[in-house]
Amino acid sequence: MVSFFACLAALIVGYILYGALIEKVFKPDDRTTPCLEHSDGVDYVALKPWKAFLIQLLNIAGLGPIFGALSGAIWGPSVFLWIVLGTILAGGVHDFLCGMLSMRHNGASISELVGIYLGPVMKTVMRIFSVVLLVMVGVVFMVGPAELLAKLTPNVFTVTFWTIVVLVYYFFATLLPIDKIIGKFYPFFGICLIIMALGIGGATVLNADTHPIAEITLSNLHPEGKPIWPLMFVTVACGAISGFHATQSPMVARCLTSERQGRLIFYGAMVAEGIIALVWAAAGAAFYQGTAGLAAAGGGSSNTVYDMSIGLLGPVGGVLAMIGVIACPITSGDTAFRSARLTIADWFRISQKQSRNRLILAAPLLIAGYLISRIDYQVVWRYFSWSNQTLAMIALWAGAVYLAVKVSPISSLMAAIPAAFMSAVCCTYLIYAEEGFHLSASIAYPAGIIFAVLCIIVFIWKAYLPGMKKDRRL
Incomplete structure (x- = not known):
């Protein structure tokens, strides 16, 4: 239990110290923000900071810090270290830079930001990659809660029924202005999510005599x-760093009234997700x-979440916890499809003030999501995990170029080091994993290192391209 509380304290201290450092490096100022300059009543809508924080937390959380953490815990308490170090040094920096750079570029989506800092080729790659990822995220966060809802309504409603219900909700949430559903209901769901985590964590600590929380060891306990x-670094797809967050932070960046809110909302929400x-990682192995x-028991799945919620909190508390777990992915799934709509709109410069334009973009995305949901859930999750971390890698490199060009070469290491690691x-994962090329570790490990070195070389070249320092848009 000592390791658990030490890691919990490290996350909080990391927000206070490292969060303050990245904020100092970036230098938020009092410039007019996109929501004030481009207010449209649909996507650019001012939100209060506490609401924006809870919305950001719900947007980025989903099932990742629950399913992913439970699956990652199968390797043992070494996962604690990845969650803590990944959150502080990689995930928090990633989310902060994505959100703040979006604010500096009129609320631009991550694909447009990548184009500015990594060039037009990467912009095109990122546009396609991010839309595909967002649809997969929507699918993962459509089927997951549908399975949990079916657990709560046995012999009454099937998974297919609940999948359609969730899809219908996604349709309206994707089309309506952000303050109509997201702004009104997400703060409440955010509070439920926090209470749920406190309940599961508290019950685990209270049961430590009979179900002890393991202490940290670097041994592989799989x-x-x-x-x-x-494998573990990809499996924990959202609890340490997540490229999905790069697609969500710009959406919230369009709703902030001051750059000085960025540390709390972007870095702070990532730390909350790390907690x-x-x-869940500690509770899963202990339970x-x-x-x-x-x-x-299946690692991260609807079955384990259901059994843990009921087992730790009893029937009433378990149902309340399940509601939090259900609301969490649903409120990330709808914003995934919303972000996909905005990414395509930025791509083809399609105004989103008219409901007809929003419908034209949203309908095909939702139909594609439903068709993909018929594929085996575990298969979709594995491809989502790798795609998710790859997108995070690209976003970090873009942030590193910004810091190198606009701040200093030394400051760029805050993004370049985690980018090289990812x-x-x-x-390595793509070459080694079963859903990848499935080659031996003797090939995959050196290839991963070589690829990281090549990325570092390209980064140095991009960071000092002739004319970059003269581009005032940066």
Whole structure:
């Protein structure tokens, strides 16, 4: 239990100290923000900071810090270190830079930001990549809650029924102005999410005598001996760093009235998500009395979440916790489709003030999402995880170029180091994993390192391209 509380304290201290450092480096100022300059009553709508924080938390959380953390805990409490260090040094920096750069560029989506800092080729790649990822996120966060709802209504409603219900909700949430559904209901759901995590964490601590929380060890405790590198670093897809956040932060960036709110809303929400992931990782291994029991239960799945909620909090508390877990992914799924709509709108410069334009873009995305939802959920999740971390890698490199050009070469290391790390992770995973090329570790590991080195070389070249320093848009 000492390791758990030490990691919890580290996350809080990380927000206070490292969050303040990245804010000092970026230098937020009092310039007019996009929501005040381009207010349209649909996507550019001013929100109060506390509302924006809870909306950002719900947008980025989804099932990632729950399902991903539970699956990552199968490798043992070494996952605690990845959650803490990843959140502070990578995920928080990633989310902060994505949100703040979007504010500096009129609320631009991540694909447009990547184009500014990494060039037109990467812009095109990122446009396609981010839309595909967002649809997959929408699918993951459509099927996951549908399965949980079916658990609460056995012999009454099926998973297919609840999938359609969630899809209908996504349709309206994607089309309506952000303050009509998201601004009104998400703060409440955000509070439910926080209470749910506190309940699961508190019950786990109280049961520590019979179900102890493991102390940190670097040993690989996976029952099947699957390697920590790179599998665990991709499996914990949202509890440490997530490219999905790069698509969500610009959406909230369009609703802030001051750049000085960025640290709380972008970096702070990532730390809150890290805490949620830490709670579920610790609770999962403790509840099932070890990694073997957690693996046998299926790791991160609707079954484990249901059993843990009922087992730790009883029937009433369990249902309340389940509601939080259900609301969490639903409120990320709808904003995933919303972000996909905005990405395409930015791509083709289609105004979103008219409801007809929003419908033309949203309908095909939602139909594609439903069709993909018929594929096996575990398969979709594995591809989502890798795609998610790859997008994070690209976004971090874009942020590193910004810092190198506009601040200093030394400051760019705050983004370049985690970007290089994630480059090695993503390349190694793609070559090694079953859903990738499925080659041996002797090939995958060196290839990952070589790829990371090549990315560093390209970064140095991009950061000092002739004329970059003269581009006032940066």
